[in-house]
Amino acid sequence: MAKLRSAINSMCKDCIYDASGKGTWRQQVEACTSYNCSLYPVRPVPIVVKDDCFGQINDADSPQMPKQGSDSTIQIH
Numbered sequence: 001m002a003k004l005r006s007a008i009n010s011m012c013k014d015c016i017y018d019a020s021g022k023g024t025w026r027q028q029v030e031a032c033t034s035y036n037c038s039l040y041p042v043r044p045v046p047i048v049v050k051d052d053c054f055g056q057i058n059d060a061d062s063p064q065m066p067k068q069g070s071d072s073t074i075q076i077h
Helices: 002-016 025-030
Strands: none
Touching: 002 025
């Protein structure tokens, strides 16, 4: 399985990474918009780890959750 992950990572990096561009290769791959690419669903993206039963994400920089002190509210349905 590690060989498959390595092959996918390499293909995505070769496809989109621009060393003179903004961000690391992983950040650039995460921002990929090639939705028709067969590797899009399995491209390397950061893993979001939830640290409690309320689904709070322990990554303070995560775009899914408002930063502390913001005026944003979270609605639970």
